[in-house]
Amino acid sequence: MTDKYEFWFIPGSQKLYGSEQLTEVQNNCNEIVTTLNAVLPFPVILKDTILEANQYTEVIKEADFDDKVAGVITWMHTFSPAKNLVSGI
Template sequence: MANEPAEIWFLTGSESLYGEEVLEQVATQSREVCQRLAGGPGVHPRLVWKPVLTTADAIRRTCLDATADDRVVGVVAWMHTALADFADMSGVELLMIDAATDYRSFVNHLRWNSGYHRLAQRL
């Protein structure tokens, strides 16, 4: 398994209330986005498109699968309406990392989020 290429999974979130026709369009568009990103310069891990996720259980299961797969080095999460909706559906806190993010602030943010979620679970 050590010789297998690294992968980044491209996840797309939506809601089933939009109907099958819209979900098919979202799937087509997300495949196109994934293909364009995969073809970009400097993209070394293989970008792998995953089917559109419409429930918290599907998001959770896919994230667990990604965590368990040694080839997966990360995920890209795209919500066709809003990224916050993806977090709400999956029941997670989002942490955005950009060029200004340093290690110390990243760890501190994770620590505070962890404490908040433990407290919130007990309420």
């Protein structure tokens, strides 16, 4: 039953940190997802780091219409993105 469903891990950050920091955010998220996939009975799929609220809206719509997606996990690199991006969710 669990092989039918997946969860999406959607990280959020801000452009102001620069590409080097955003690469580090994506790498850290990859490590988190790898760790989760080692212990959970269902797959967690890492999505691209979101930088704008409208991007969150789009990825949430995608998840909503994908029958395999049982839920989403959002993770913000800092508090500021959470405050700025929450309107997209």
